[in-house]
Amino acid sequence: MSLKENFARRAERMRASEIRELLKLLDQPDIISFAGGIPDPALFPTDAFAAAMSNAVSGDAGALQYSSSEGYAPLREWLAQHMTELGVPADADNIFITSGSQQALDYLGKLYLSAQDTALVTWPTYLGALGAFNAYEARFDQLNLTGNRGADDYVAGAEAAGGAVKFAYLSADFSNPTGETVDREGRLKLIEECDQMDCALIEDGAYQALRYDGEAVPPIQALEVAQKGNLEECRTIYCGSFSKTLSPGLRVGWVCARRDVIQKLVLIKQAGDLHSATLNQMAVYQVAENLFERHIPKLQKTYAARRDAMLAALARDMPAGVEWTRPEGGMFVWLTLPKGLDGKDLLAHAVEAHRVAFVPGGAFFADGSGSNTIRLSFSLPPEDVINEGVARLGAAMRDCIGRS
Amino acid sequence: MSLKENFARRAERMRASEIRELLKLLDQPDIISFAGGIPDPALFPTDAFAAAMSNAVSGDAGALQYSSSEGYAPLREWLAQHMTELGVPADADNIFITSGSQQALDYLGKLYLSAQDTALVTWPTYLGALGAFNAYEARFDQLNLTGNRGADDYVAGAEAAGGAVKFAYLSADFSNPTGETVDREGRLKLIEECDQMDCALIEDGAYQALRYDGEAVPPIQALEVAQKGNLEECRTIYCGSFSKTLSPGLRVGWVCARRDVIQKLVLIKQAGDLHSATLNQMAVYQVAENLFERHIPKLQKTYAARRDAMLAALARDMPAGVEWTRPEGGMFVWLTLPKGLDGKDLLAHAVEAHRVAFVPGGAFFADGSGSNTIRLSFSLPPEDVINEGVARLGAAMRDCIGRS
Known part of the structure; x- marks a missing residue:
């Protein structure tokens, strides 16, 4: 008996991330980690969730039962109102509840991508988006927001590869991994290019609520609705998440889009996992309804202080030739190392000799590409730990620069 | 601007089920529904879940945080022990936690099926399995448990269609929709055929715990381990679920299989939804650990009485020429109508004129095919309602037979 690996062709692309495997080894108390990119659990509204769970399980006969693939109606209505406040007039039929926004990316890949179709993504982009789209045997092309390339180039490249440009994907606010924000002009240009390509535009709003300073830019979807008059005429598909604002572990996110896209996603979910956990949606609805507006400023205050500490420490401790972003929100600072300095080599040395980690x-x-870049997250460690960690990182860099 | 539907090729196969749409209309108090196939929420261990949720949210800093794609370690260990008790010696590395067993089917489709590959399924089979595999552009062939066809026929058919037989899928205990069980001999024969085809064998154990009488047959996976000595040598992939035993709304299921399959599924989940909700896994672990063994007999007692009521009512009220299964467990009885009587026509008349529903x-x-079949679920209505509903169904059938 051979038990041959008779997996699908796409399974060849599924490989364990060496980074992820490495990071598993970092769960040691003497290591300062800027790797994670996870919210500080001390900021979770724990008491509110305990009360909401208890109310729902004991008070609502449906809390433990099967429920609809679209999602829990009061949560969909709350989110329609939330999107309306963000400048996207929507109703509950425009909202689809997902098990975190990662599932939105998976299902959008499933909806749009045949093998060899092209997804346009920024260089760099969210690692989880690459993973989600890769499973559908996508081809990637570089979405260049500075205008060096345009719609015609993208389409020609996609056709040469035997597919079509199906969507552009980006996170426009404090993106993972760079922390950078696309300005209004860049967003309008992107809508225009997607109009030219007649492709979808997936806006990942995972960090949207976490702005600490600077002027808020409306979501791309809001700008497109303002242009075209109605969400039903829009190609932008907005993916939102409660993971960075209320709790990642409950796995509740959403998609806001025109109805035909929502209806297809509901069919994908029926065949995918039936529905997101009923109780979790009820609890998130209760907590969001009761305290979302006053909870966000608490997050902003804490994370802004950590970002400030990290930027100050970088200015103090980075060797010459290292450059970094100055994010107005989110959880990440992105560093470009001097040429020839490899992020993976630096990590190996930083962990071994200085007990500090990053991605x-x-x-x-x-x-x-991008071997001379690294991502630091400032969301989890307090300021004094950030100071110490960045000092260690600077020392590790100087070691590596000295060697090369 | 055209907003053309530039979806993937697979999206053409995604259509709203007309049955599902019809059943949405049935949520009216005067209709007796045998349609659902959902557990009775009065049997949910509600207090135990309320306590477990509260303990976990307040007592475990990780309850609302991101967690691992493999699943919550204590739950994996509990399930490894559970599988061992079912005759499948397993350890935690053989267990992968899913968001319900529907997600297991989706991810197994994703792992095994390229377009035009063949999935062998019984005629009839679980509707959700067809949906899950269909999304990967599978071809279906009829898994014939009575031996009219065999491995060579299946392989020849798959190759003629341009693919390969990737797996056989079945529910061997009280299957949805027929309620029937595959006996030991049938299970052994199936292992032998899958060995010949060198394909995987997906055993859907969703109803496995709900046996009311008759002699228990070991899971196919247990029979294969007994033959081959070790789970790592086995092709059977067992999909389990807490949906029918503890709560469907929490969306917690599992896969038990050899490690290389588990490792691939973990990669799919990383790219799919990161992980199943942390809190839900903790709560299910606590409740399973505390009361699974003593909870199951309560379910068996209630559902057995309802099955008995339905079988007695069918014997009393069905017109001549109607045949039905006598399930030893599960939630369903499967009826074959006299030739020429169409299940959909019967449903339309039964709902309109007699206020009774089914699938x-x-x-x-x-x-x-199978237009002259219908599925009745006995899991939700109490016995007196079952009696009244079957009487109404008999009357509806007599109307239709009289007309034809």
Whole structure:
């Protein structure tokens, strides 16, 4: 008996991330980690969730039962109102509840991508988006927001590869991994290019609520609705998440889009996992309804202080030739190292000799470039730990620069 | 601007089920519904879940945080022990936690099926399995447990269609929709055929715990381990679920399989939804650990009485020429109507004139046959309602037979 690996062709693309495997080893108390990119659990509204869970389980006969693939109606209505406040007039039929926004990316890949179709993504982009789209045997092309390339180039490249450009994907606010924000002009240009390509535009709003300073830019979807008059005429598909605002562990996110897209996603979910956990949606609805508006400023205050500490520490401790972003929100600062300094080599040395960790940037590039970049997250460690960690990182860099 | 539908090729196969749409209309108090197939919420261990949720949210800092794609370690260990008790010696590395067993089917489709590959399924089979595999552009062939066809025929058919037989899928205990069980001999024969085809064998154990009488047959996976000595040598992939035993709304299921399959599924989940909700896994673990063994007999007692009531009522009220299964467990009885009587027509008349509902059987057949079959679920209505509902169904049938 051979038990041959008779997996689908796409399974060849599924490989364990070496970074993820490495990071598993970092769960040691003497290591300062800027790797994670996870929210500080001390900021979770724990008491509110305990009360909401208890109310729902004991008070609502449906809390433990099967429920609809679209999602829990009061939560969909709350989110329609939330999107309306963000400048996207929507109703509950425009909202689809997902098990976190990662599932939105998976299902959008499933909806749009046949093998060899092209997804346009920034270089770098969210690692989880590459993973989600990769499973559908996508081809990636570089979405260039500075205008060096345009719609015609993208379409020609996609056709040459035997597919079509199906969507552009980006996070426009404090993106993972760079922390950068696309300005209004860049957003309008992107809508225009997607109009020219007649493709979808997936806006990942995972960090949207976490702005600490600077002027808020409306979501791309809001700008498109303002242009075209009605969400039903819009190609932008907005993916939102409660993971960065209320709790990641409950796995509740949403998609806001025109109805035909929502209806297809509901069919994908019926066949995918039936529905997101009923109780979780009820609890998130209760907590969001009761305290979302006053909870966000608490997050902003804490994370802004950590970002400030990290930027100050970087200015103090980075060797010459290292550059970094100045994010107005989110959880990440993105560093470009002097040429020749490799993020993976730096990580190995930093962990071994200085007990500080981060994520090498190469994994965020669809083409495997970006070896001289790294991502630091400031969301979890308090300021004094950030100071110490950045000092260690500077020392590790100087070691590596001295060697090369 | 055209907003053309530039969806993937697979999206053409995604259609709203007309049955599902019809059943949405049935949520009216005067209709007796045998349609659902959902557990009775009065049997949910509600207090135990309320306590477990409260303990977990307040007592475990990780309850609302991101967690691992493999699943919550204590739950994996509990399930490894559970599988060992079912005759499948397993350890935690053989267990992967899913968001319900529907997600297991989706991810197994994703792992095994390239377009035109063949999934062998019974005629009829679980509707959700057809939906899950269909999304990967599978071809279906009829898994014939009575031996009219065999491995060579299946392989020849798959190759003629341009693919390969990737797996056989079945529910061997009280299957949805027929309620029937595959005996030991049938299970052994199936292992032998899958060995010949060198394909996987997906055993859907969703109803496995709900046996009311008759002699228990070991899971196919247990029979295969007994033959081959070790789970790592086995092709059977067991999909389990807490939906029918503790709560469907929490969306917690599992896969038990050899490690290389588990590792691939973990990669799919990383790219799919990161992980199943942390709190839900903690709560299910606590409740399972505390009361699973003593909870199951309560379910068995209640559902057995309802099955008995339904079988007695069918014997009393069905017109001549109607045949039905006598399930030893589960939630369903499967009826074959006299030739020429169409399940969908019967449903339309039964709802309109007699206020009783069920699911027409055609949707459970991959080839669209089975129009003279229907599925009745006995899990939700109490005995007196079952009696009244079956009487109404008999009257509806007599109307239709009289007309034809």
